Amino acid sequence: MKKMTILISTFALVLSMAAxxxxxxxxxxxxxxxxxxxxxxxxxxxxxxxxxxVKKINAQGGILGKQVELLIQDDQCKPEIAxxxxxxxxxxxxxxxxxxxxxxxxxxxxxxxxxxxIPVMSPSATNPPLTQSGDYPNFFRTIASDDMQAKMAVDxxxxxxxVKKVAVLHDKGDYGKGFAEFAKKYLDESGKVDVVLFAGITxxxxxxxxxxxxxxxxxxxxxxxxxxxxxxxxxxxxMKRKRLKTIFIxxxxxxxxSFLKVAGDAANGAYVTGPRDxxxxxxxxxxxAEFKAEYGKEPGAFFQEGYSAALALLxxxxxxxxxxxxxxTHALRTEYVDTPVGRIKFDSxxxxxxxxxxxxxxxxxxxxxxx
Amino acid sequence: xxxxxxxxxxxxxxxxxxxxIALGYTMVYGIIQLINFAHGExxxxxxxxxxxxxxxxxxxxxxGVSILILAGIIAVIYASAYxxxxxxIAYRPLRGAPRLSPLISAIGMSxxxxxxxxxxxxxxxxxxxxxxxxxxxxxxxxHIIGSPELVIxxxxxxxxxxxxLLIKKTRVGKxxxxxxxxxxxxxLVGINVDRIISLTFVIGSALAAIGGVLVAxxxxxxxFYIGFLxxxxxxxxxVLGGIGSIPGAVLGGLVLGWAESFAAGYISSxxxxxxxxxxxxVILILRPAGILGKxxxxxx
Numbered sequence: 001m002k003k004m005t006i007l008i009s010t011f012a013l014v015l016s017m018a019a020x021x022x023x024x025x026x027x028x029x030x031x032x033x034x035x036x037x038x039x040x041x042x043x044x045x046x047x048x049x050x051x052x053x054v055k056k057i058n059a060q061g062g063i064l065g066k067q068v069e070l071l072i073q074d075d076q077c078k079p080e081i082a083x084x085x086x087x088x089x090x091x092x093x094x095x096x097x098x099x100x101x102x103x104x105x106x107x108x109x110x111x112x113x114x115x116x117x118i119p120v121m122s123p124s125a126t127n128p129p130l131t132q133s134g135d136y137p138n139f140f141r142t143i144a145s146d147d148m149q150a151k152m153a154v155d156x157x158x159x160x161x162x163v164k165k166v167a168v169l170h171d172k173g174d175y176g177k178g179f180a181e182f183a184k185k186y187l188d189e190s191g192k193v194d195v196v197l198f199a200g201i202t203x204x205x206x207x208x209x210x211x212x213x214x215x216x217x218x219x220x221x222x223x224x225x226x227x228x229x230x231x232x233x234x235x236x237x238x239m240k241r242k243r244l245k246t247i248f249i250x251x252x253x254x255x256x257x258s259f260l261k262v263a264g265d266a267a268n269g270a271y272v273t274g275p276r277d278x279x280x281x282x283x284x285x286x287x288x289a290e291f292k293a294e295y296g297k298e299p300g301a302f303f304q305e306g307y308s309a310a311l312a313l314l315x316x317x318x319x320x321x322x323x324x325x326x327x328x329t330h331a332l333r334t335e336y337v338d339t340p341v342g343r344i345k346f347d348s349x350x351x352x353x354x355x356x357x358x359x360x361x362x363x364x365x366x367x368x369x370x371x
Numbered sequence: 372x373x374x375x376x377x378x379x380x381x382x383x384x385x386x387x388x389x390x391x392i393a394l395g396y397t398m399v400y401g402i403i404q405l406i407n408f409a410h411g412e413x414x415x416x417x418x419x420x421x422x423x424x425x426x427x428x429x430x431x432x433x434x435g436v437s438i439l440i441l442a443g444i445i446a447v448i449y450a451s452a453y454x455x456x457x458x459x460i461a462y463r464p465l466r467g468a469p470r471l472s473p474l475i476s477a478i479g480m481s482x483x484x485x486x487x488x489x490x491x492x493x494x495x496x497x498x499x500x501x502x503x504x505x506x507x508x509x510x511x512x513x514h515i516i517g518s519p520e521l522v523i524x525x526x527x528x529x530x531x532x533x534x535x536l537l538i539k540k541t542r543v544g545k546x547x548x549x550x551x552x553x554x555x556x557x558x559l560v561g562i563n564v565d566r567i568i569s570l571t572f573v574i575g576s577a578l579a580a581i582g583g584v585l586v587a588x589x590x591x592x593x594x595f596y597i598g599f600l601x602x603x604x605x606x607x608x609x610v611l612g613g614i615g616s617i618p619g620a621v622l623g624g625l626v627l628g629w630a631e632s633f634a635a636g637y638i639s640s641x642x643x644x645x646x647x648x649x650x651x652x653v654i655l656i657l658r659p660a661g662i663l664g665k666x667x668x669x670x671x
Contacts, residue, residue: 172641200641204600206388207590209381210635216514217374230496230592237591241505243514262498262592 026069027062027317029054029310030089030118032099032109034077043101045299046123046306047072050098052290053310063318075100079108086112094118095323096313098306103127110136117325119332121313123305128182131349138325140332140346142308142339144356149273150182150226152357153249156271157222158190160359161247167197167220169211169235171227179226179251187224196220203231212238220246228253233263240266247271252357260365267362276342276358277369278304284340308339312346373515378636379629380516384589386628387527391582392605393612393620394534395575401551401615402571404470408477409457410579411602412484413450415595417580418499418587419488421446425500439502439588446580453484454576455569463565481599488595496594499587519589530581531621534574538617547571551615604647611651613664622662626650 031050033043054068062068071092075082082105089097090112097113097120100106106125113120114136121140122130128145130136157163166187170180177200187193196218201211212235215223223239223246225232232254239246248270255274260267278284287307291299313328315337320327336345344352360367392414399407421442428438461480465473506518538544549557550567558564586601587593604627612623627647634646654662 169640199639202640202643204596205631205643206385206586206601206604207381209384210378210632211640213374213377213381214636214640216377230594233496233592234590241513241517241519258496262496264498264501264591266591 026067027064027314027323028069028071028092028094028096029313030071030073030092030094030097030099032073032075032082032085032089032097032105033101034105035072035074037076039077039102042124042301043074043077045301045303046098046101046309048291048295048299049123049287049303049306050310052287052294053307053314056290057314063314064321068314075105075109077102077105079104082106082109083112085109089113090116090118096121096317096328098123098309098313100125101302103130106130106139110139114138119313119316119325119328121309121332123309124302131351134349136350138329140309140312140350140352142305142312142341142344142352142355143302145351146178147182147186148351148356149251150179151186152273152359153224153251153271154183154186154190156273156359157224157247157249158187158192161222163193163221163247165194165196165218165220165222167215167218167223167246168195168199169197169215169223169225169227170200171203171231172200173203173227175253176225176227176251179253180224183224183226201227201231201235203227208235208238209242211235212242212244215239215246216242216244222247222249225250225254227251229256229259229262233259233267236263236270237266249273255360255367260362260367264365268364270362272360272362272367273357274360274367276356278341281340281342283338287340304340308341308344308352311339312337312344312352374636377515378632380520381636382629382632383625384520384523384628385632386608386625387524388582388586388601388624389605389608389627390621390624391527391530391578391585392601393609393624394531394617395579396606396609397612397614397617397620398571398575400609401617402547402554402568403462403466403473405462405473406477406606407457407462407572407575408474408602409461409480409484410575411598411600411605412481412488413454413457413576413598414579414583414601414605415488415593415598416453416484417446417450417576417583418593418597419492420449420580421584421587422497422499422593425502429500435502435504438500439584442502443581443584446584447577450576450580450583451573454572454579457576458569458572463568481602485595485599492595494595496592499591499593501591502588523585523589526581526585530578534578534617537574543567543570607647607651611654611661613658613661616661616663616665619661619663626662 031047034040035043054070058067071094073085073089075085082100086109100109101124103125106122119138123142126146128147168180168184170176184195184198187195232250236248250272252274255272316328316331317323319335320331332346336343341355344354347353359370395410424442424445425438461476462473503519503522509518546562546567550564554564608623608627609620612619630650631643631647635643
């Protein structure tokens with residue numbers, strides 16, 4: 001009996017040695033994100049997406065003749081843990097990393113990957129400087145950054161609507177004010193438009209007649225509002241009542257059916273930005289179906305982006321023909337790949353081209369995507 | 372000048388609504404020294420009832436103004452019933468209790484009513500039909516003062532005249548004034564004080580409901596939370612004018628409306644509330660009892 005145990009454990013030992021021996025011949029995809037703690041719902045869908053992608057690719061024979069191995073690490077969305085996570089992944093020999101999820105954790109970890117020359121792709125870190133600062137040439141993401149919406153709205157106002165005077169209002173909240181500040185920045189930078197008014201309004205105030213009158217007095221041709229639908233519908237109704245011709249432009253917080261319902265006729269002719277309609281992309285539906293077949297429920301936050309990031313990373317390795325850092329990042333920037341968020345490649349800063357927002361116009365009480 | 376007038380009428384409209392709600396606070400305070408925190412919720416319930424009535428009326432094919440009047444009347448009846456019941460179950464049992472007890476009871480009722488509407492209706496914002504038509508003759512000045520503002524101002528004005536007549540000229544009004552001056556003395560001369568207190572709640576609730584219906588059809592949306600925010604502002608108006616004083620509540624409402632409108636128009640809309648409450652602080656420093664309030668000596 002005792003001999004038997006020794007025999008088995010020897011076998012086990014040999015087997016495990018063999019496994020580590022093989023490990024050099026696998027492609028290692030690190031996955032980092034919150035998999036425990038209160039922010040876990042943001043990290044687990046991307047992790048499961050990576051598992052689904054890897055399972056599928058391995059079943060088809062892997063990449064460059066090698067199997068893909070997942071290295072999963074939990075960072076709890078905490079910057080101080082994320083640096084440990086990153087070090088661990090680097091030590092374990094990750095070739096590419098899918099992660100991290102939270103912008104703060106991503107920023108903390110990026111330097112470590114940069115020194116180790118590992119390409120990193122986040123499905124969810126939307127903080128603009130991560131790509132725009134140029135500090136992290138190894139960083140990519142499959143989600144649009146926070147300021148993309150504002151840029152979209154501003155480009156639309158300047159190029160499509162041709163307005164010269166714009167008022168920017170916000171609801172003083174993080175989301176609305178952030179949007180409004182980016183909008184103002186891009187308007188100022190364009191040099192073609194006067195920001196005639198930049199102001200906060202009080203959410204829940206009885207009415208907005210004074211601020212509407214102020215918009216009129218300043219002669220704004222368009223009003224860009226950062227905030228949510230209750231204030232937006234109040235504003236747009238009062239603008240109509242006060243006979244303003246100012247064009248109303250707003251954000252994703254307003255792209256809600258409640259806005260159409262509450263503002264009614266007054267909403268017609270307004271523009272809002274919102275995530276692109278992805279339902280027409282076959283891979284998107286396929287990925288959701290795959291998840292449902294495996295887990296029997298809806299995927300959750302950042303699943304599609306995570307799925308896309310896993311596909312994009314592995315595709316780049318395949319196109320590059322190796323896991324060499326320069327070859328892989330070059331492939332990410334030059335080779336298109338079909339993903340659930342569309343057919344994408346990455347720009348020089350690391351943002352996915354073609355991912356992000358569309359402008360919608362309210363026509364006859366419905367949002368219509370403008371191509 | 373045009374801009375000034377726009378802000379002036381905007382402030383006047385908002386202020387007159389504040390005044391309507393503030394009257395309920397001040398009348399109740401005048402009689403039983405209670406700050407009825409659930410008063411804002413009565414205003415919200417008025418708006419919701421009007422919304423339901425308007426929905427039913429639209430099915431029967433009635434037109435704008437007739438719906439407004441019918442919805443207004445039913446909302447007033449409902450809100451009055453709520454006010455009456457509120458007093459009966461939440462405040463009357465605490466009549467002899469220390470002053471803090473009914474106050475806490477009032478906060479409790481406020482939370483209860485909010486959540487009741489939240490559960491019975493919805494947490495969403497609901498569209499309220501625009502019951503006040505755009506009168507064509509207003510068109511040249513519609514951007515300064517439109518028909519909704521005009522209807523609000525006229526309704527508020529008429530309501531306040533009726534209230535003044537009720538208090539100054541009728542027997543009930545006389546009884547109310549007597550109860551306000553000295554409840555025990557009023558009881559001694561044969562006034563049914565409990566009934567007068569109930570009546571005060573009914574009248575205050577009716578005024579709040581009128582305000583609720585007017586605002587909802589002016590703004591075009593209702594939500595279970597609107598009562599809280601309007602209540603805070605109206606309470607401020609009542610304190611500003613001198614709580615307990617009826618002309619004070621009206622004046623306080625108007626001053627508050629104008630202050631907000633002009634501050635938002637000429638200085639900064641982001642700091643609207645800062646100016647409002649800054650003004651309150653200044654006035655309370657200069658006149659601790661409010662603009663028209665009488666400084667009463669505490670009987671020790």
